[in-house]
Amino acid sequence: MIGMKLTVCDKDNIPVSDHFARISGIIVKPCSNSCNLKCSYCYASALAPSKKHFMSIDLAKRMVEQVIETAVSDRVEFIWHGGEPLLRGIGFYEEVFDFQKQFISSRLKITNAIQTNLTLLNSQWINFFKKECIQLSTSIDGPSLIHDRNRRARTGNGSHKIILDNLKNAQNSGITVNTLTVVTDESSNYAKEVYEHLSAMGIRNCGFLPCFVLDKDMNVVPPSVKQGAFGNFMRVIFDMYYNDASLPKVREFEEMLHGLFDHNMSVCNYNGSCHRFICVNSNGDVYSCDTSPLSAEYRYGNINTSGLNKVLDSKKRREAILRTNEICSNCKSCQYYKGCRGGCPNHHVAGRYYFCADRKMLYSHIEERLLNLASN
């Protein structure tokens, strides 16, 4: 065995070394987990360091260079995340996006996506996003009664009004804003109201994430959505989506329809593409995902001290990939495995995907609707 190198493969049996270079999604935390909101269920808020740390422009440029040197894919996607990425200020993005442009060619396309709470959006940001063709994604949990239960400013005030005002300003300027909605145990009873609210706000593309909060003993605690309740919520929304094509597109349903039609899938927690993403924190530390705790255990390395190539080839990363594969081996006999891949590894409890029954319930529901339609 001495001298033999273990070939680590992903869930599709593709050697990991092959897809190091295929990393196209870089989640960047330019302000680490710092945020001007304090949402009750936020993993980033729980993980936020006591001291603010902003990514320097020099480090951001080094990161861009290293990512582009490493990538053989024809597309590189930078996802600016947080915390709240607009806290870093417009000058940072102007300089970094300008720097990226020298690498754009007919063989390489670079995109930037920003996940923002919209509270800091003003006309300067709007003009900038418009100029740079940035599509924004934000978080709206439903009407103010639902949204403001959990998504509050540090003062305790709800964030719904300011977000909706700024959303309108962005939309009136021609910027498309997509949404993510976190479904809590409470909001899971209001599927119709939530979806209708998103539609009334002019949202054309939305996505739904189950609220999942663990305490220090790894127990799932409120306001997490209960097992089964998330599936029921999504079933109600599917029937509305399916019967009225004027309502917003729902990412999860499009993903599942692709799965049922044997198409390639694109969202990480459905196609098992975790390892095609990395997360770079404001100090250059690299983690597997933005949801990983910012602790040494989950840290693959640092792009300043080791360089991205070494970080991607690190023992820790190989071990993390192997661990994820082990978890998912439980699921491989499942009829929905190819359209699920064991869900998000961060939603696993005791080796099982916490929302497994919900996903099966939803797949089965969609199948039933499609079978009925085909028999007409």
Place this chain on the structure above:
Amino acid sequence: MNKITKKIQKRLADLARQNNRDSRFLRIKETIVSDKESFNHFSNHRDVNWSDSHSQYDRYEAYSVR
């Protein structure tokens, strides 16, 4: 997942092409029939939603010709 056989997939796709008014078929059409396979290779992270793949593609083009 094996309930939606190749035969049913084909029937649904054919029906979707013919039915432009029924919302149910429109959903299948906009997602399955009209979608360009090449876009599906692109990975998307759960924590950001920019799933309008056609707009994405337009933006790649806009960027790459600069």
